[in-house]
Amino acid sequence: MSSLNIMVIGGGASGFFGAITAAETYPDATITILEKTRTVLNKVRISGGGRCNVTHACFENRVFVKHYPRGEKPLRSLMNQFDAAATVAWFEKRGVTLKTEADGRMFPSTNTSETIVTCLLQTARRLGIGIRTSCGVSSMMRDEKGRWQLHLLTDEILVADRVLIATGGFPKVEGYDWLPEQSEPLLAPVPSLFTFNVPDSPFLSLAGVAVPDAKVSVVGTKQEQRGPLLITHWGFSGPAILRLSAWAARDLADATYQFTLRVNWIPTLNENELRTALQDFRQQNGRKQVVSQNPFGLPSRLWQALIQESGILETQRWADLPAKPLNRLSERLTNSQFKVMGKSTFKDEFVTCGGISFDGLHPQTLESKAQPGLFFAGEVLDVDGITGGFNFQSAWTTGYVAGLAIGR
CATH class of the missing domain: 1.10.8 (Helicase, Ruva Protein; domain 3)
Structure with a gap:
């Protein structure tokens, strides 16, 4: 049997985390990250004034989720799988220590976001994850074998067994037009923060x-x-x-x-x-x-x-x-x-309220109920937190959960 072919659309925090988790969970799978722009992890690089506010030093999930104007309820159960303490441990295991500031924000102890970018890139490469930049997807549909056909802006067509959408939020509802139909309506995006x-x-x-x-x-x-x-x-x-x-x-x-x-x-x-x-x-x-x-x-x-x-x-x-x-x-x-x-x-930290409704997804895997084999993670979902490391934590959490389930 040929190995599973997994495509991750979006080379940001949740996309990388989903791809890495999938590669560690399903070592025989072929995994590729597709990023529309010329560089990956752009938001990680610029966030927190170039220091990357990785998470928040609050280790009681019940309290942690109170910092999300949208997404509090689904995140509470998702964080049972991967929370702030798990994030700290994950980075420490890979040689990145985090420090806590007086207001609870956690940054790499090196004080530069490049530490996080390097960690994610090196881990992805070590696991054999393919990374393709300047690679935008214009539409996607199933073929007769039930696999996903991804039509790129360059007219190339890629085929995948499973797809993780981790594109981040779109400022207008038309930004979601290339996605296949969901069972639940899209919640129209508006700015937050x-x-x-x-x-x-x-x-x-x-x-x-x-x-x-x-x-x-x-x-x-x-x-x-x-x-x-x-x-x-x-x-x-x-x-x-x-x-x-x-x-x-x-x-x-x-x-x-x-x-x-x-x-x-x-x-x-x-x-x-x-x-x-x-x-x-x-x-x-x-x-x-x-x-x-x-x-x-x-x-x-x-x-x-x-x-x-x-x-x-x-x-x-x-x-x-x-x-x-x-x-x-x-x-x-x-x-x-x-x-x-x-x-x-606010600075360059564009955050949207709205996106793919959790109601259309299986709550423990983030797989689409209407479209089996299609998963979602990160800010493309209707989840957003206030400043202080909460938006990155939801990216790590949802990326991890989707990556863990995507090969089952």
Whole structure:
């Protein structure tokens, strides 16, 4: 009997992981990775500022999956097969140690993504996996023997017994047109993980100012997040904004990225508590200037901007501050509102919400229910995580699970 011929479409993290797992599980199989662009593992190379945020140091899967706006439930059972601890062990076994940073993100201890790229490439070559670049697939269909015929953009036709789709997400639904029909509908892709453009923001001149803890919400929805916020020369970024963009991805797409953002700069206090704190501070620091005395530890440039926005003069002392501007300041601190007019991609880490529905796949193998012999892994699936190593972990997990099952 001739050996199994497996084609992996997509030379990214999940494609390599699926191919390597398949090669280690089915040593007699012939395995080839087909990559549309000229180079493989491009996202691995550029992610995390060129350091590659491999995973996150959270080793309780129940907690880990809470970091996925989409895909939490299917990932919980998939991670029983391969989780963050397994990822750390997998790389260590192949000579790559990972280190954990204060926020839980895990990087190669060499601090360069090339370490991960080299590890994956060397492992694939050692296992005899073929790698073909500039090799895009335009369509695929079954022949009379039930095998897959892959039609390349170059008019070449390749034949495979099993196929793993690991192409990453597509920005538009048409990007999925070359795939065979699935039993479940495709969930239309929309962007996730992006920053907010606020062209009329009075704070654009404060670009680079970071607030360690702020609460951000989308007015008119229940979407809110809390965490570090960064003021940029186009609007807002930072972990709180990126998390909000991920969890609210569908709502914001429906609003065509035009909405009102509410920022509470002092999320530890509600408006009444804040008013009391301001009154107390005023009584104790009456002779001092408002602009120079900041009771909440906010960055001084931001405090000065909020003072100005509240109509308080630079020379104003706390004791002489009338009730109206004090109320305005209280409102600005807990309920600043900004008109968002669009989004910007976060660095080069393009992430989509949407893709192939898990409902159309066998939950323990990621094989298509409608198309036996067709498997899916990585971001082509309707799974996406927030920043911090979660998107790579879902790539390793789904690639491993598909690779393990593909030769059965």
